[in-house]
Amino acid sequence: EPEVTQTPSHQVTQMGQEVILRCVPISNHLYFYWYRQILGQKVEFLVSFYNNEISEKSEIFDDQFSVERPDGSNFTLKIRSTKLEDSAMYFCASRRPPSSTNEKLFFGSGTQLSVL
């Protein structure tokens, strides 16, 4: 089965530093997402991206966050100045166009971000 791949699997950074989390969605998918999960809590929506622009974002996704699809394959999440509370597992996800009868969302294995 096709996979969403995320790198790195673990990222440790100092508070105030910038981090970029990388994702390679499944090749024929057009909708892309970032979710995060703080340890032991539920999976929370951050942002959705379609047609080279953000289609929706949550209140968590403030000015410190940005997303980009720099080429035809990568989808990145940048946190400009990390805070302690940004420590979480970040999941990238993708799915086929909304007109498909299959809304299956494929998740990557995540990047564990630790902000010290």
Added chain:
Amino acid sequence: QQQVKQSPQSLIVQKGGIPIINCAYENTAFDYFPWYQQFPGKGPALLIAIRPDVSEKKEGRFTISFNKSAKQFSLHIMDSQPGDSATYFCAAIRSTDKLIFGTGTRLQVFP
């Protein structure tokens, strides 16, 4: 209206038991209800899903029951095995919208 409420928070059963996880939603515009299974250190993986025009769906040992009028749906795991020990999330989505997750249920199946 965008919430999906899930219970219980944790569940412990013996091997062979039938754990049941329940979810409820408010937004009647949701039209696809998946269940995700998550093992520690891994991303959520789709387990089984149902549309509101169907009252039950079965795939192997996993069954979703859906009650559209009550806006509730549940996951039943038949003949549960220790390998089923994981966190289970119900979710809901409306066409092009984001997937909304429930709060998760940590299931432990003891031999």
